[in-house]
Amino acid sequence: xxxxxxxxxxxxxxxxxxxxxxxxxxxxxxxxxxxxxxxxxxxxxxxxxxxxxxxxxxxxxxxxxxxxxxxxxxxxxxxxxxxxxxxxxxxxxxxxxxxxxxxxxxxxxxxxxxxxxxxxxxxxxxxxxxxxxxxxxxxxxxxxxxxxxxxxxxxxxxxxxxxxxxxxxxxxxxxxxxxxxxxxxxxxxxxxxxxxxxxxxxxxxxxxxxxxxxxxxxxxxxxxxxxxxxxxxxxxxxxxxxxxxx
Amino acid sequence: xxxxxxxxxxxxxxxxxxxxxxxxxxxxxxxxxxxxxxxxxxxxxxxxxxxxxxxxxxxxxxxxxxxxxxxxxxxxxxxxxxxxxxxxxxxxxxxxxxxxxxxxxxxxxxxxxxxxxxxxxxxxxxxxxxxxxxxxxxxxxxxxxxxxxxxxxxxxxxxxxxxxxxxxxxxxxxxxxxxxxxxxxxxxxxxxxxxxxxxxxxxxxxxxxxxxxxxxxxxx
Numbered sequence: 001x002x003x004x005x006x007x008x009x010x011x012x013x014x015x016x017x018x019x020x021x022x023x024x025x026x027x028x029x030x031x032x033x034x035x036x037x038x039x040x041x042x043x044x045x046x047x048x049x050x051x052x053x054x055x056x057x058x059x060x061x062x063x064x065x066x067x068x069x070x071x072x073x074x075x076x077x078x079x080x081x082x083x084x085x086x087x088x089x090x091x092x093x094x095x096x097x098x099x100x101x102x103x104x105x106x107x108x109x110x111x112x113x114x115x116x117x118x119x120x121x122x123x124x125x126x127x128x129x130x131x132x133x134x135x136x137x138x139x140x141x142x143x144x145x146x147x148x149x150x151x152x153x154x155x156x157x158x159x160x161x162x163x164x165x166x167x168x169x170x171x172x173x174x175x176x177x178x179x180x181x182x183x184x185x186x187x188x189x190x191x192x193x194x195x196x197x198x199x200x201x202x203x204x205x206x207x208x209x210x211x212x213x214x215x216x217x218x219x220x221x222x223x224x225x226x227x228x229x230x231x232x233x234x235x236x237x238x239x240x241x242x243x244x245x246x
Numbered sequence: 247x248x249x250x251x252x253x254x255x256x257x258x259x260x261x262x263x264x265x266x267x268x269x270x271x272x273x274x275x276x277x278x279x280x281x282x283x284x285x286x287x288x289x290x291x292x293x294x295x296x297x298x299x300x301x302x303x304x305x306x307x308x309x310x311x312x313x314x315x316x317x318x319x320x321x322x323x324x325x326x327x328x329x330x331x332x333x334x335x336x337x338x339x340x341x342x343x344x345x346x347x348x349x350x351x352x353x354x355x356x357x358x359x360x361x362x363x364x365x366x367x368x369x370x371x372x373x374x375x376x377x378x379x380x381x382x383x384x385x386x387x388x389x390x391x392x393x394x395x396x397x398x399x400x401x402x403x404x405x406x407x408x409x410x411x412x413x414x415x416x417x418x419x420x421x422x423x424x425x426x427x428x429x430x431x432x433x434x435x436x437x438x439x440x441x442x443x444x445x446x447x448x449x450x451x452x453x454x455x456x457x458x459x460x461x462x463x464x465x466x
Contacts, residue, residue, distance in 0.1 A: 052368060071376075079374030089369030093387050103373035106383050148369075155373060 001028045002064075003159055003190055004049065004081075009058035011044055011214075018044045020214035021058070026159065026192065031185050033201035033222070034194045036211035037237060042194040045211065046161045049192070050081040063158070079107060082157030086164040088144040090136040096123060096147045097132040103155045122150035126180050142173030146180055153184075160184065160191040167196060198241055202226050210234045254430045255439045265422030266443065272408045272418060275340045277401055280347025287348055288355025289381075302352065309349035315410050318342035322414040339411035343404060351400050358393035359385055391462055398455040402448060409440075419443055 004026040011019040018041045026032065036042045047053040049060065051074045060068050067077050090099050100119035104110040110118070123129050126146040136144055145165055152160060162181065166174040178200050184191065185204050195201055201208055201222060208225040210218040210233075218225055218234045229235045255262075290302025309317070322338035333341075362385050370380035390397075412421035423440040427433040 050372065052371060075371075075374045075376050077374075078372055083368075083372040085365065085368060085372075087365050089363075089365040089372075091366065091369065091384055091388075093391075102383065103375075106379050107374045151373070 002026065003028050005061040007059050009048060010056045011048055011053060012056050018214050019048065022216055026190060028190055029188050030190055031204060031206045032192045033205035033208045034192060034211060035201065035208060040211040041214040042211050043163050046163050046192060046194055049161060050078050050083055079155055080157055081159045081161060082152030082155055083161045084148050084152050084163065084165050086167050088148045090144055090148055092136050095133050095135055096128060096139065099147055100151045100154050103151065118154055122154045125153065126150045140173060141169045142176045145169065145177045149180055158190065160189060162191060162193040164194050198226060210237065248434060250435065251432065252435050254432045255426065255435045258426045261422050261426055262419065262439065262443065265417060265419040268416065268418035269408050272336060272340055272411055272416065273405050276343040276347055276404045279340065279344040280404060281351050281397065281400065283344065284348040284351030285355050287352035291352055291356040292359050306349045306352050309345050314342050314346045314407055315413060317346065318410055318414060335411060335414045335416035338414055339416050343407050347400060347404050351397065354393050354396045354400065358389035361392060362389050394462055395455065395459045398458065402451060405448060406444065
């Protein structure tokens, strides 16, 4: 079943065309890793999918329904598509629990006890039940990102977007965040993940997309794209990434 | 050498008390009206939409670049000629001071809102929040904290600007001092007393803002 269908997506910033006609179908349960050099349009593609950036052309269909026209509708779409950011974007004036409750209270209008119970469950799921009362300033980068994941999960999204979720983390903290994402993968959640963690993409993704110049340059199974890339630019990209690996 | 004689002032303590009440009344009105209307104007200044941006900008520029005293006098003497109603000294002075404070505080609000990291908007919108929800729950609480020192400065300004209302004979501290001075021929003592009373009101307020600033800096 196709959850999200993107066709002819174009996004420009000023005169600069960052996304140049992308077609993409996301099936339920798929885990798509999006790779590409910096400036290839990975983050922009992701941000267009939940209309954090408004596409300049193309259509996006969510569960068979064309979306993206009225602002009121966009807020509904964003409730169904969760997003996790490179810089976490936690709300610093709220505790970890407050961050996770916020969407439930303000957007879903859930009662306080219900939202609290739900938020506690989500924090426990990412292994942070004991940090509920902590403010973001008193959490490590890895813990912050796990709170951010719990915050997105609390809204019960049909699709999760991860925008380089481990790029801002110290190397020793990357593992705990990837561990949480893998456990979500094992639950069968549908997700798109922009990442530079090729090993993680190889083991967790069901499909790998390589972007170059705002288009899908190559895609296939992790084995096809990461082990046996057919196109030159994919090969060059992977070679650069492997240069210093052990 | 002037012989200081504050007895004539102390004898008129009740006159000053009435003036102090008048000062506090206009201060309270202008503080609430100025700072809350300032928020509305500040949001307009922040807006991308022209229908909000241009009127807000015109308002700010007009009231920042004209003297409050002129506005107060204009509202009191000129407006009733143009309109079919008269206006009390309190209303005229409140209008002038509030609108001026709104213009200045609007810029504080705009700058405060702009200083919040774009990621906070991203985080809020990604949860499905509308613009107003994000503003109310995520952006403003953080921005207000940063704006507190600047806004308390505005409050102190408003307190002092209240003396301008004496120009249209609104009963406040300076106006009462004028009255006492003219009756007792003691302008030196009467006006010195006004300065002292203002200092006594404001000094603790300013100290409080220092404490507040240190507190906020520690929390960041």
